[in-house]
Amino acid sequence: MFRITKEFHFSASHQLAHLPAEHQCARLHGHNYVVEVELSAATLNSDGFVRDYHELAPLKHYIDEAFDHRHLNDVLGHDGVTAEYLAKHFYDWCKERLPETSAVRVSETPKTWAEYRP
Template identity: 60%
Template sequence: MLRITKDFQFSASHRLDHLPADHQCARLHGHNYTVQLELSAPREDLTPAGFVRDYGDLSDFKKWLDTELDHRHLNEVVPDLNPSAENLAMWIYSVWSERFPEITAVRVSETPKTWAEYRP
């Protein structure tokens, strides 16, 4: 199995529900997010050029992030979802896995030291 990854960035605000009122994440705050897509394919499914997928094909994902998530309030973008990094990773996978069936994991980082990963 061969794997590729690509990182994308966006900035957004959110507030998390179901936390004590004095918890810092219960208040409105923002992050400079990094989203990492991992795509995988067995050797026999590589493109004729030898790619899992051409990185250029992922430009539509970047455009979507810039249009739908960048400088937005995530509670309004995904109103039925508490926008934790974990939930965002699952949501992004559900939105993009049909378009890119090679996606095997989505990772979301809110800070340089923290990551949440969804790997179905």
């Protein structure tokens, strides 16, 4: 199996208001997010790629326009926007447009990652 990945970055705020008031994530706060998209294929296309990296440009545009420097609870209309939730959201978005999508990872900090892989 061949696999490629590409990283995308954005900054945004969110709040997990359903958590107890003393939990730090219950307060409004922000992160510098990293989204890593993985595409997989058993064979390469005629150009020798799983998919040309340039074909992921629509995801960059989507992230830049809809997510960068925004409040994620408002963007997604959900009060529980966690890294796990974002990984699934971006996976679904990518899979619809890029059938080779095999996983999406989202990081809120340099030491933490959430992944969605069916």
